Amino acid sequence: MKKAYLLMAALMALVLAALAVPANAATTTSTVVIHGQTFTDFLQDGLCGPEPQYVTFTFRTEVIHATEHADGSFSFHDTATGTYHTDFVDPALPDLDSQQTSSFHLTLAPSGTMVVSFTFHDFPTGLKIWQRFHLTVVDGTPVVERDITKFEPACP
Numbered sequence: 267m268k269k270a271y272l273l274m275a276a277l278m279a280l281v282l283a284a285l286a287v288p289a290n291a292a293t294t295t296s297t298v299v300i301h302g303q304t305f306t307d308f309l310q311d312g313l314c315g316p317e318p319q320y321v322t323f324t325f326r327t328e329v330i331h332a333t334e335h336a337d338g339s340f341s342f343h344d345t346a347t348g349t350y351h352t353d354f355v356d357p358a359l360p361d362l363d364s365q366q367t368s369s370f371h372l373t374l375a376p377s378g379t380m381v382v383s384f385t386f387h388d389f390p391t392g393l394k395i396w397q398r399f400h401l402t403v404v405d406g407t408p409v410v411e412r413d414i415t416k417f418e419p420a421c422p
Contacts, residue, residue, distance in 0.1 A: 295333040318355040338376035364390030378405045
């Protein structure tokens, strides 16, 4: 599941980098609030290895906020809360229902610096997942990359 969230964050960062506003534009800001969005995804790997699974996400609330500044900088923030249901392909593994919160933030500076951060907290019954990801890129070169993922109990 971790790889899916990181991939989503990386793709979002690339798309938004292409949308950076020209330096002569005025500052604009927009906020979108979404309630009750549901989608299903197939994930090949789980936390403890190859555990193919279908995961249905239902977001109670998602808030997306974007700001483009006159100096060419850009800020994007996406925060979501909701639930998900995991149906493992292996019938020996029980289904899992969970709640989660996540926050994704992207900042683009006119100097060529990009900062991406992602936080995820999952708190189902019997298992807890925390993820913190940070990436700073200067002139196309990663200078800070940190990914901390913790879950309890640990895999066998």
